[in-house]
Amino acid sequence: MKNRFLYILLIASVLTSCFKDKGNYVYTEHEEITVTGIAASYDKISLVDKITIDPTVTSNKTGAEFKYWWGLYETSVQGAVPKVDTLVRTKAIDYLVVQPAKGWVLVFGAKNIKTGYTKIVTSNINVITQFTRGWYVAKTESGKTDLDLYTTPTTILPVGKVENVFSLANGRKLNGKAHSLRFYSDYKSLTGTSFLNTRALFVVTNEDASVVNIGTIKEIRDFNGLFFNAPSIKKPDILCNGAQSFFFINNGRLYSIYNMSSNTGQFGISQMVNEYNSDYKLSKFFYTPGFMDPLFFDELTSTFYSAGGASLQLASVRDAATTKMPSKNNNKNLLYLGFKTTAAAFGVFQDRTNPNLRILSTITPNINSLLMINDTLAANEKLYSATMHTLFNGDENMMYFVVGREIWSRNLSNRFEQLQYTVPGDESISFIRHQKYTTASDAPFNYNYVVVATKKGDTYVIRMFTKTSGNLNPAPAFTITGKGEAGDIIYMSPSVGGSTYPNTL
Amino acid sequence: MKNIKYILMATVLLLLYSCKEEYYLYNDIKRIQFGPDITRIYTPSFNMADTTKGYTFFYDNASKQIDTIFFDIYAIGGVSTKDRSFKLEQVAVPGAENAVSGKHYRPFNDATLVSKYMIKAGAIHAKVPVVMLRDASLKTTTVTLKFQIAENENFSIGEPSNVWRKAIFTDRLSQPNSWDAWLTQYYLGKYSVVKHSFFIEKSGQKWDNDFILLIRANFAELGYWKGMVKAALITYNAQNPGNPLKDETGEIVVIP
Numbered sequence: 151m152k153n154r155f156l157y158i159l160l161i162a163s164v165l166t167s168c169f170k171d172k173g174n175y176v177y178t179e180h181e182e183i184t185v186t187g188i189a190a191s192y193d194k195i196s197l198v199d200k201i202t203i204d205p206t207v208t209s210n211k212t213g214a215e216f217k218y219w220w221g222l223y224e225t226s227v228q229g230a231v232p233k234v235d236t237l238v239r240t241k242a243i244d245y246l247v248v249q250p251a252k253g254w255v256l257v258f259g260a261k262n263i264k265t266g267y268t269k270i271v272t273s274n275i276n277v278i279t280q281f282t283r284g285w286y287v288a289k290t291e292s293g294k295t296d297l298d299l300y301t302t303p304t305t306i307l308p309v310g311k312v313e314n315v316f317s318l319a320n321g322r323k324l325n326g327k328a329h330s331l332r333f334y335s336d337y338k339s340l341t342g343t344s345f346l347n348t349r350a351l352f353v354v355t356n357e358d359a360s361v362v363n364i365g366t367i368k369e370i371r372d373f374n375g376l377f378f379n380a381p382s383i384k385k386p387d388i389l390c391n392g393a394q395s396f397f398f399i400n401n402g403r404l405y406s407i408y409n410m411s412s413n414t415g416q417f418g419i420s421q422m423v424n425e426y427n428s429d430y431k432l433s434k435f436f437y438t439p440g441f442m443d444p445l446f447f448d449e450l451t452s453t454f455y456s457a458g459g460a461s462l463q464l465a466s467v468r469d470a471a472t473t474k475m476p477s478k479n480n481n482k483n484l485l486y487l488g489f490k491t492t493a494a495a496f497g498v499f500q501d502r503t504n505p506n507l508r509i510l511s512t513i514t515p516n517i518n519s520l521l522m523i524n525d526t527l528a529a530n531e532k533l534y535s536a537t538m539h540t541l542f543n544g545d546e547n548m549m550y551f552v553v554g555r556e557i558w559s560r561n562l563s564n565r566f567e568q569l570q571y572t573v574p575g576d577e578s579i580s581f582i583r584h585q586k587y588t589t590a591s592d593a594p595f596n597y598n599y600v601v602v603a604t605k606k607g608d609t610y611v612i613r614m615f616t617k618t619s620g621n622l623n624p625a626p627a628f629t630i631t632g633k634g635e636a637g638d639i640i641y642m643s644p645s646v647g648g649s650t651y652p653n654t655l
Numbered sequence: 656m657k658n659i660k661y662i663l664m665a666t667v668l669l670l671l672y673s674c675k676e677e678y679y680l681y682n683d684i685k686r687i688q689f690g691p692d693i694t695r696i697y698t699p700s701f702n703m704a705d706t707t708k709g710y711t712f713f714y715d716n717a718s719k720q721i722d723t724i725f726f727d728i729y730a731i732g733g734v735s736t737k738d739r740s741f742k743l744e745q746v747a748v749p750g751a752e753n754a755v756s757g758k759h760y761r762p763f764n765d766a767t768l769v770s771k772y773m774i775k776a777g778a779i780h781a782k783v784p785v786v787m788l789r790d791a792s793l794k795t796t797t798v799t800l801k802f803q804i805a806e807n808e809n810f811s812i813g814e815p816s817n818v819w820r821k822a823i824f825t826d827r828l829s830q831p832n833s834w835d836a837w838l839t840q841y842y843l844g845k846y847s848v849v850k851h852s853f854f855i856e857k858s859g860q861k862w863d864n865d866f867i868l869l870i871r872a873n874f875a876e877l878g879y880w881k882g883m884v885k886a887a888l889i890t891y892n893a894q895n896p897g898n899p900l901k902d903e904t905g906e907i908v909v910i911p
Contacts, residue, residue, distance in 0.1 A: 418875055
């Protein structure tokens with residue numbers, strides 16, 4: 151027994167004998183290099199602005215002599231390793247920004263040549279253009295869609311307008327009636343010889359689609375180019391993101407891009423609904439928290455499905471044990487499904503057998519345990535007759551909806567309904583949305599509006615209402631008008647990312 | 656107890672031995688062996704790549720009567736100031752349809768090839784051409800040409816696992832090299848000529864080595880083509896109830 155311990159000790163000593171002593175036996179004081187005069191971030195207009203900085207550099211070691219360098223590298227890069235481009239090797243920098251509009255990191259290095267010690271300081275550089283900040287309106291005139299840009303140089307309130315920026319940049323308009331704008335910062339487009347993350351805006355109509363670089367509004371891909379093999383019927387319904395994926399529903403069929411692997415920004419084959427490739431038609435209403443697989447609804451079978459970006463087939467959704475309505479074959483039409491939070495949604499359903507039966511459903515949109523709690527709507531409740539809906543993204547537990555020319559609210563906790571606004575008699579409502587932008591680093595441009603867009607003759611009118619305790623304030627914060635009918639509006643800034651806005655209608 | 660004592664002692668000896676670093680010398684005699692493409696020689700996982708290469712004349716015009724595939728060979732033991740020839744010889748593969756010299760391939764000692772089987776002065780790498788002949792029998796058979804290095808005045812043979820290569824060729828549709836185990840497991844399923852023909856017919860693409868290499872460089876595109884042929888297979892089977900597509904061995908064609 152004693153021998154056994156001896157052997158174990160021997161083995162342990164043999165094992166440890168292979169280790170090298172990597173101890174630090176230097177006891178002198180560490181050098182501290184201090185750099186001041188470099189801000190945490192800068193906004194710079196490409197080809198217009200300069201980076202002009204002369205930092206102060208000191209060391210706690212006497213007699214320090216410094217060597218300096220400035221460099222710049224790209225952020226949000228996938229599919230390639232970003233390289234630091236050296237700009238100058240002086241303490242002061244006066245450099246004209248020529249980089250394309252997106253996020254960059256400025257690097258300053260100060261090396262004490264006596265000690266070899268180096269201090270690195272970084273700063274975020276948001277390279278912008280005239281297109282990277284402002285309100286974009288997708289609008290339709292005579293069956294053709296274009297973009298109007300409302301510029302916001304100092305606050306969220308627009309002060310200037312550039313009409314038809316899509317056709318100005320691309321020489322053509324989109325076919326069809328505009329219905330959605332979606333922005334993503336990680337859409338892959340060909341940059342040099344690689345497909346890299348690009349800040350890209352999707353413009354979608356009922357007959358066409360285009361994705362443009364937000365820095366230039368130049369088209370990256372048109373509808374046909376968005377697919378490996380474009381569908382013969384051009385009928386885009388929605389575009390959204392999910393777990394590292396993009397999804398495109400065209401003519402009720404789902405196409406996807408898995409964005410975590412290298413890709414060319416093209417959607418693949420239409421996903422199948424089952425192993426028999428049966429017919430299906432996904433609703434334009436869906437739910438996605440952005441970071442998990444979305445929730446879709448098949449209008450042919452009244453069945454919820456989910457989907458992965460790399461999959462070839464829609465995924466079944468499992469019911470929670472306490473759900474009041476099954477996710478499969480529930481015999482309902484989906485009138486609305488919207489985003490409340492990343493863990494809550496609301497839906498409005500109509501029974502297919504008895505169309506007079508309408509339901510407001512509180513949904514916990516877990517695709518592995520879908521929970522729907524139903525509340526039957528009485529015919530005299532205003533929500534029963536609603537034609538458009540919107541939910542407050544993360545705010546008060548309320549739904550806004552449209553009945554004729556009236557905007558109503560419904561408290562989702564106590565069913566209380568209230569008229570909030572009536573549009574003038576010569577206007578008809580095009581859409582309502584709740585939109586907010588709360589990025590702290592972009593505080594002067596933060597907002598929280600209920601958007602009411604109307605059509606007045608050949609023009610659009612978009613009123614941006616603030617709200618107090620869920621109720622619209624009497625007058626809009628501002629109103630914008632333009633030619634045509636508005637289909638959607640989105641606020642863009644260098645700080646807007648792919649998860650800034652919920653994707654749902 | 657006695658056993659434990661010996662085991663422990665052996666363990667101690669092994670541990671002591673494990674601290675030593677081994678060095679193999681390659682400058683004793685000149686050797687030669689096959690290896691992966693020269694871009695992969697420092698990638699250990701490719702050490703055994705390219706042992707077998709397939710080829711088919713199927714996609715070529717009738718006027719094409721010969722074609723060449725290449726393997727990579729490496730001299731070990733340093734460079735020489737002179738060109739150094741090496742020698743190859745066929746090895747019969749039991750149970751396979753062995754290629755016939757002069758009928759299915761140009762003999763290794765053919766006068767037009769002797770100069771090709773050479774490590775040039777100052778070099779350690781050469782491409783080894785295997786010249787295949789489009790014999791009429793290839794329309795109905797697939798032949799195997801296994802060959803190995805034979806010692807000569809310039810070289811002894813290298814590592815035993817890398818002294819041979821195999822070429823499998825035909826004039827029929829055949830499994831492209833790039834339709835490998837990974838593609839089989841995750842994308843296309845087991846290879847069969849019927850499945851291959853079906854892919855070609857439904858997609859309008861060749862599904863040859865170049866095409867597969869192109870699409871497998873991009874997962875999204877690979878997924879697209881897989882989905883495309885899978886949907887076509889489902890449609891075919893739906894249109895032929897009770898008679899799903901079967902391969903040449905009678906197995907139902909499946910795409911995972």
